[in-house]
Amino acid sequence: MTITGELLIDGGARPGTGGAIHAVDPSTGATLDVTFGGATKADLDEACALAAAAFGPYRATSPEQRAVFLETVAAKIEAIGDDLIVRAMAETGLPRARLEGERGRTMGQLKMFAGVLRDGGWLEARIDPAQPDRKPLPRPDLRLRNVPLGPVAVFGASNFPLAFSVAGGDTASALAAGCPVVVKAHPAHPGTSELVGRAVQEAVKACGLPSGVFALLHDAGIEISQGLVADARIKAAGFTGSRRAGLALTAVAQGRPEPIPFYAEMSSINPVLLLPNALKARGAAIAPDFVAALTQGAGQFCTNPGLILGIDGPELDAFLAATAEVIAKAPAGQMLTPGICKAYTGGVKALAETSGVTEVAHGLEGGHGQGRATLFSVDAATFLATPHLQDEVFGAASLVVRAQDLAQLTQVLAALEGQLTIAVHMEEADTDLARALLPTLELKAGRVLVNGFGTGVEVGHAMVHGGPFPSTSDSRSTSVGSLAIFRFLRPVSYQNLPAALLPVELQDANPLGIARRVDGKVVLA
Amino acid sequence: MTITGELLIDGGARPGTGGAIHAVDPSTGATLDVTFGGATKADLDEACALAAAAFGPYRATSPEQRAVFLETVAAKIEAIGDDLIVRAMAETGLPRARLEGERGRTMGQLKMFAGVLRDGGWLEARIDPAQPDRKPLPRPDLRLRNVPLGPVAVFGASNFPLAFSVAGGDTASALAAGCPVVVKAHPAHPGTSELVGRAVQEAVKACGLPSGVFALLHDAGIEISQGLVADARIKAAGFTGSRRAGLALTAVAQGRPEPIPFYAEMSSINPVLLLPNALKARGAAIAPDFVAALTQGAGQFCTNPGLILGIDGPELDAFLAATAEVIAKAPAGQMLTPGICKAYTGGVKALAETSGVTEVAHGLEGGHGQGRATLFSVDAATFLATPHLQDEVFGAASLVVRAQDLAQLTQVLAALEGQLTIAVHMEEADTDLARALLPTLELKAGRVLVNGFGTGVEVGHAMVHGGPFPSTSDSRSTSVGSLAIFRFLRPVSYQNLPAALLPVELQDANPLGIARRVDGKVVLA
Structure with missing residues (x-):
C-alpha cells in the first residue's frame, strides 16, 4: 500500500491544498518522505x-x-x-x-x-x-x-x-x-x-x-x-x-x-497510594515495578503513574532509595515528537524549580528527542499549597508526596483532581485502611486498582478508561x-406502534434473540 | 402540616432573609397567605x-x-x-x-x-x-x-x-x-x-x-x-x-x-403528522381528540401538540373545519401564573401577526388569568422560511402546516428542531409511508407515537421523556x-481488588442476587 499524502473522502483519495504537513522521525529530527496536504x-x-x-x-x-x-x-x-x-x-x-x-x-x-x-x-x-x-x-x-x-x-x-x-x-x-x-x-x-x-x-x-x-x-x-x-x-x-x-x-x-x-x-497523573504495611513489607520490591511502569513507552501513557503518595518515615525513605537506584540506571526513552519532548523537558524543569520540590533521582541521559525519567519529592503541605503540582507532565516524571500522617494523606486524597486511575499498594493488614479510603478513591477516578499500576488498559466489558474532570470532559x-x-447512542421510545412498524429488536418474536427488559425485568432470549 | 414560609435545611426550618416571595392565586390575582423567605x-x-x-x-x-x-x-x-x-x-x-x-x-x-x-x-x-x-x-x-x-x-x-x-x-x-x-x-x-x-x-x-x-x-x-x-x-x-x-x-x-x-x-412543539389515509378515513374523528389534547391543562404540558402537519387538500380542510368547530366551543383554561398567561397571550398575538399565518379558530373567552385555545394555519413554504414559527408558545395554541405534497411534508420534517414527541396518525394503508418516515421521526424526537397525542407521559421502563436539542440539553x-x-451515575472499574474490598454487588457470591454481565454476557442471579 502506497502512502500518497492525500485526504480520504468519498471512497477515494485527493490531494489536500490547505497547507503542507510533514512527519518527522523523532529519533533524528529528520523529515520523513511524503508531503501531506x-x-x-x-x-x-x-x-x-x-x-x-x-x-x-x-x-x-x-x-x-x-x-x-x-x-x-x-x-x-x-x-x-x-x-x-x-x-x-x-x-x-x-x-x-x-x-x-x-x-x-x-x-x-x-x-x-x-x-x-x-x-x-x-x-x-x-x-x-x-x-x-x-x-x-x-x-x-x-x-x-x-x-x-x-x-x-x-x-x-x-x-x-x-x-x-x-x-x-x-x-x-x-x-x-x-x-x-x-x-x-x-x-x-x-x-x-x-x-x-x-x-x-x-x-x-x-x-x-x-x-x-x-x-x-x-x-x-x-x-x-x-x-x-x-x-x-x-x-x-x-x-x-x-x-x-x-x-x-x-x-x-x-x-x-x-x-x-x-x-x-x-489529563491525569494517576496517583499511586503506598499503604503502610505494603511499604514496610515490600517497599523495595515495589520500586522496580514502579520504575518499569513509569518509564514504559517513555512515560507517554495517559495512565502513567505521575504521583506517589505515602506516609513519611523510614519505610518511605527505603522505597525512595530503592527507586532512585533503579531510576539512575534507567535508559532515556524516545519521545513521540519534538514538541512533546520539549514540553516534557520544560515540565521537569518547572518541577525542579518549584519551591519545596526536591529531585530524588533521574535516569540516564538520552539521545536526540529522548526524555530521561525523573523523580521528585515534596512534602504534603507544600503539595496542598501548590495547585500546579497536580498538572500532568506528559512523560516519565513522577512526584512523591510525603504525608506526615494518615490524616494528611487523606487531606491530599481529598484535594486531588479527577483521575483516570488510582492505584493502591497494600498488604492484607492494610485492608481496613483501604476499605476506609475506597469511597474517596472511587469518586476521584474511573478505575481503582490494587497492587499494580494503571498502565496496561485492558480492553473488555468491565473496563472504564475515563474519570471525573479534568481526566475527561464527561x-x-x-x-x-x-x-x-x-x-454515541440515545434512547427512543415507541408508543403504540403497529407491529408492521416496529424495529426488529422490539418485535414480539425477538428475531434477533437478544436480552430485553420486559416490564422492567431482564428476559433472556 | 403548617406552612411557615421557611427554608428547609439540616432537618429543620428557618426563615429565609434573602427577599420575600408570595404565591398568587392565578384565578383571582390575589396574593395567598404566608410570606416565603x-x-x-x-x-x-x-x-x-x-x-x-x-x-x-x-x-x-x-x-x-x-x-x-x-x-x-x-x-x-x-x-x-x-x-x-x-x-x-x-x-x-x-x-x-x-x-x-x-x-x-x-x-x-x-x-x-x-x-x-x-x-x-x-x-x-x-x-x-x-x-x-x-x-x-x-x-x-x-x-x-x-x-x-x-x-x-x-x-x-x-x-x-x-x-x-x-x-x-x-x-x-x-x-x-x-x-x-x-x-x-x-x-x-x-x-x-x-x-x-x-x-x-x-x-x-x-x-x-x-x-x-x-x-x-x-x-x-x-x-x-x-x-x-x-x-x-x-x-x-x-x-x-x-x-x-x-x-x-x-x-x-x-x-x-x-x-x-x-x-x-x-421546549418542544410536539409535531402531529396526519398521514393521508388517516385524514381521509377519520379526519373529523381526530379533531375532538386533538382539541382535548391541546386544551387539557390549558395546554400547559411539555408534550402539548403545538404543530400539525398534513398535506393540503379537501381532507385537511375537513379536519380543520371539524377542529374549528370543537375549538370554538372550548372553554378557556386557567393558566398557572400571571406571567405564563401574559406570555401565552403575547405568543398568540405574535403568531397572529406573522405574515402568512391565519387564525383558523379560537376558543371561548376566559376569566382572570385564563387562556383560550387558538389554532393557526400556515403553508409549508412560509413555515420553512420563518424559523420562529418553531418557537414554543406555552399554552393551548397550535399551528397547522399545510404541505403541497409529500415531498414538501418531508422537507418540513427535516427542518424540524429536536422534539420530545412526534405523533403519527395513520391507517393501515399509510404503513409504507410511515415506515419510510420513521427514521427521520426517531432522529427528531425522544418518543414516537402512533394514533395518539404526546400528552400523558407514562411512567415506566420503556419511556423516554427527552429528545434532541432544544427539547432537552442532553x-x-x-x-x-x-x-x-x-x-446521576458514572461507571467505576475495579482491578484486582481483594475479595474483602469488593463492593457487595460485585462479590463472587452475588449476595444481592442481581443480573450481571460476566465476560460480556448477561447472567441472571
Whole structure:
C-alpha cells in the first residue's frame, strides 16, 4: 500500500491544498518522505455532507452487517502488513514490539465491538406491554431502544497511533453504534493514519457501504479541527489529547447552536497510594515495578503513574532509595515528537524549580528527542499549597508526596483532581485502611486498582478508561471497552406502534434473540 | 402540616432573609397567605455543605435502605392529606382531579425507583474474571459498577407542582442513585413545595439518614439558582422550564472550573403528522381528540401538540373545519401564573401577526388569568422560511402546516428542531409511508407515537421523556421513567481488588442476587 499524502473522502483519495504537513522521525529530527496536504473548508464540508448522507443507509444496516464490517476493517489493517509497523515506528519512535502489540489491540477492539453488536445489549431494548384494562387509564404499549446520534468526529491521539487513532476505540465504537466517522488525523503520524484510513476505506467498499461512512482529513492548523466540531452535521466527537486542546474543542462543541456531546480524554497523573504495611513489607520490591511502569513507552501513557503518595518515615525513605537506584540506571526513552519532548523537558524543569520540590533521582541521559525519567519529592503541605503540582507532565516524571500522617494523606486524597486511575499498594493488614479510603478513591477516578499500576488498559466489558474532570470532559463514559458504544447512542421510545412498524429488536418474536427488559425485568432470549 | 414560609435545611426550618416571595392565586390575582423567605448565599452554602457531608454516608446505604426511604417519602406525601391538594389548587389553578392524579403519579415514581433499586440493573454490574494464564500477558480481574455523581440540584417546574418538583422525577432518581438533593422551589408554588419538602424531611428523619440528604431553598431572584448550579459541591442538576432559563443555567454548569452534567428539559412543539389515509378515513374523528389534547391543562404540558402537519387538500380542510368547530366551543383554561398567561397571550398575538399565518379558530373567552385555545394555519413554504414559527408558545395554541405534497411534508420534517414527541396518525394503508418516515421521526424526537397525542407521559421502563436539542440539553437521557437514574451515575472499574474490598454487588457470591454481565454476557442471579 502506497502512502500518497492525500485526504480520504468519498471512497477515494485527493490531494489536500490547505497547507503542507510533514512527519518527522523523532529519533533524528529528520523529515520523513511524503508531503501531506491539509484539508480545506470545502473538503471538510464535503466529508461532513457525505457522512450525513451515509448516516441513514448506514444505520439501517443490521447489527450483523456492521459486525462483519468491523471484522473486515480489522482484517484489512492486518493485511497492510509490515509497512504499517515500519511507518509507525518512523513517525512515532515507538519500538516494533509495542506497535505490533498495539495493532493487535486495535484489531481486538474492532472484533470486540462486533461481539457487542451481536450480543444486542447496546440496544437497551425494553418493552412495557400495553395494559388496555388498566384503571383509570389504559396503559399504552411502550418499547424503547437506542439509536445512533449521527456522524461522529474522531481526533487521533499522538501516543497511540493505532489504538486511539484512525481505527481506534472511538472510531470502532462509533461505527458499531451506526454512526459515520470523520477522522482528523494526528499530524505526528499522518502516514500511519493514511495507511489505516485506506484499510477502512477498503472495508467500506468490500462491505458495500456508502462511501460517506468514513473520511480521513489532515489539518495543517487548527481551523479544520474546530470546523469539524462546529459542523452542524456532526452530532458527537471523541478526542484524546492535552487538556488545553480538549477544553478548547469542548468549548466549540458547547458553543454550537445545537450543542453536542464532546468526549475529551485529557489529563491525569494517576496517583499511586503506598499503604503502610505494603511499604514496610515490600517497599523495595515495589520500586522496580514502579520504575518499569513509569518509564514504559517513555512515560507517554495517559495512565502513567505521575504521583506517589505515602506516609513519611523510614519505610518511605527505603522505597525512595530503592527507586532512585533503579531510576539512575534507567535508559532515556524516545519521545513521540519534538514538541512533546520539549514540553516534557520544560515540565521537569518547572518541577525542579518549584519551591519545596526536591529531585530524588533521574535516569540516564538520552539521545536526540529522548526524555530521561525523573523523580521528585515534596512534602504534603507544600503539595496542598501548590495547585500546579497536580498538572500532568506528559512523560516519565513522577512526584512523591510525603504525608506526615494518615490524616494528611487523606487531606491530599481529598484535594486531588479527577483521575483516570488510582492505584493502591497494600498488604492484607492494610485492608481496613483501604476499605476506609475506597469511597474517596472511587469518586476521584474511573478505575481503582490494587497492587499494580494503571498502565496496561485492558480492553473488555468491565473496563472504564475515563474519570471525573479534568481526566475527561464527561465522567459518565469510557473510551476503552464495550461500554464506549453508549457514547454515541440515545434512547427512543415507541408508543403504540403497529407491529408492521416496529424495529426488529422490539418485535414480539425477538428475531434477533437478544436480552430485553420486559416490564422492567431482564428476559433472556 | 403548617406552612411557615421557611427554608428547609439540616432537618429543620428557618426563615429565609434573602427577599420575600408570595404565591398568587392565578384565578383571582390575589396574593395567598404566608410570606416565603428567599435563601441567602449563606443558606445556599450551608445546604451544599450539608449535602456534601451527607453524600458519603448516604451513598453507603444499601439499595434496600434507599428503596425503603423512597417508599417512606411517598407515604409521607400521602399523609399530608388534602392540605396538599388544596394549597396546590390555590397556587396553580389546576383542578382537584388533576392534582390528585399528579400526587398519585409522584408517589408512583418514588415507588418505581424503589423497584429499580431492588432490581439492581442500575448498577450495570460487570465482571471480567482474571485469566492468569493468558498470553502474552495475564488478564487482571476487572469488575465494574455505577456509582453516584454527588449532590444534585433540582429545579422545580411550574407546570407539575408535584411530579416535576420537590419530590418529582429528578429528585426521586437522584435520591435513588445515592445523591443528596438540594431543591430550588418554583416560586409559583412555594407552599406546595414546602409541604412536600417537609414530607421528605420527615422521611429522612424516619429512615435515620443524614439531614443533608435533602434541602429546599426558595429564591427571590436568580442568584441562588445560579449559585446552586455554580457551587463546586453540586455534581449534576435537573431542570424543567423555559428554553431561556434552561440555556442560561446550562451555561453556568459548563462554565464552572469543573463542568457538570446539566439536564434541562426546555421546549418542544410536539409535531402531529396526519398521514393521508388517516385524514381521509377519520379526519373529523381526530379533531375532538386533538382539541382535548391541546386544551387539557390549558395546554400547559411539555408534550402539548403545538404543530400539525398534513398535506393540503379537501381532507385537511375537513379536519380543520371539524377542529374549528370543537375549538370554538372550548372553554378557556386557567393558566398557572400571571406571567405564563401574559406570555401565552403575547405568543398568540405574535403568531397572529406573522405574515402568512391565519387564525383558523379560537376558543371561548376566559376569566382572570385564563387562556383560550387558538389554532393557526400556515403553508409549508412560509413555515420553512420563518424559523420562529418553531418557537414554543406555552399554552393551548397550535399551528397547522399545510404541505403541497409529500415531498414538501418531508422537507418540513427535516427542518424540524429536536422534539420530545412526534405523533403519527395513520391507517393501515399509510404503513409504507410511515415506515419510510420513521427514521427521520426517531432522529427528531425522544418518543414516537402512533394514533395518539404526546400528552400523558407514562411512567415506566420503556419511556423516554427527552429528545434532541432544544427539547432537552442532553438527548442521551430521560427525565421520566426508570432510565432516568442513569443521569446521576458514572461507571467505576475495579482491578484486582481483594475479595474483602469488593463492593457487595460485585462479590463472587452475588449476595444481592442481581443480573450481571460476566465476560460480556448477561447472567441472571
